[in-house]
Amino acid sequence: GAVVSQHPSWVICKSGTSVKIECRSLDFQATTMFWYRQFPKQSLMLMATSNEGSKATYEQGVEKDKFLINHASLTLSTLTVTSAHPEDSSFYICSATARQGLYEQYFGPGTRLTVT
Amino acid sequence: AQTVTQSQPEMSVQEAETVTLSCTYDTSESNYYLFWYKQPPSRQMILVIRQEAYKQQNATENRFSVNFQKAAKSFSLKISDSQLGDTAMYFCAFIDGGATNKLIFGTGTLLAVQP
Numbered sequence: 001g002a003v004v005s006q007h008p009s010w011v012i013c014k015s016g017t018s019v020k021i022e023c024r025s026l027d028f029q030a031t032t033m034f035w036y037r038q039f040p041k042q043s044l045m046l047m048a049t050s051n052e053g054s055k056a057t058y059e060q061g062v063e064k065d066k067f068l069i070n071h072a073s074l075t076l077s078t079l080t081v082t083s084a085h086p087e088d089s090s091f092y093i094c095s096a097t098a099r100q101g102l103y104e105q106y107f108g109p110g111t112r113l114t115v116t
Numbered sequence: 117a118q119t120v121t122q123s124q125p126e127m128s129v130q131e132a133e134t135v136t137l138s139c140t141y142d143t144s145e146s147n148y149y150l151f152w153y154k155q156p157p158s159r160q161m162i163l164v165i166r167q168e169a170y171k172q173q174n175a176t177e178n179r180f181s182v183n184f185q186k187a188a189k190s191f192s193l194k195i196s197d198s199q200l201g202d203t204a205m206y207f208c209a210f211i212d213g214g215a216t217n218k219l220i221f222g223t224g225t226l227l228a229v230q231p
Contacts (some may be wrong), residue, residue: 110160
């Protein structure tokens, strides 16, 4: 149980275009989802927290207009990187918490974004 | 501010040996949770073990155990009988018992298990 999927697992896009990453909780309802960014050989950096049906809360320094987060249902959150640039290339990971055991996060497998 | 510190960027251990990864944290909260996550080359984050701060007993999961020293704010991970599949980045993480549910990660320790 407690499986989180991400799609796509790997995406290449041209500079200036937008790309959407999906995060789904497959066997539980996720009241809260988190989006992280990870650079090579570094730790996870929290970008934003999203609750179903409400606006995401962004961490300091994260551009809201560049990284659009939508948590439309209890099983789906999306991260859209708008007007992508090469410096947005990174590994993006989502996680989710279930209704019970709110403190435990279940992680998706991550999405590698390369902007050319 | 709540912080998590892992002072060992890299470690190496021989197969079948025991290794201990260090982690310290700083918080003024009394109710919190601590985790060790493993990130193998696939980059999938895997929960290894967790500890509730109110529990005095150290958590154990098969070959993995922790030494939780609340007063010292220390939370080390011991891996016994190391296996090649244990090769991964290990992250210590903290979450308070409040409303934010934000995980605070350490910088990670890259563990290499040598055959």
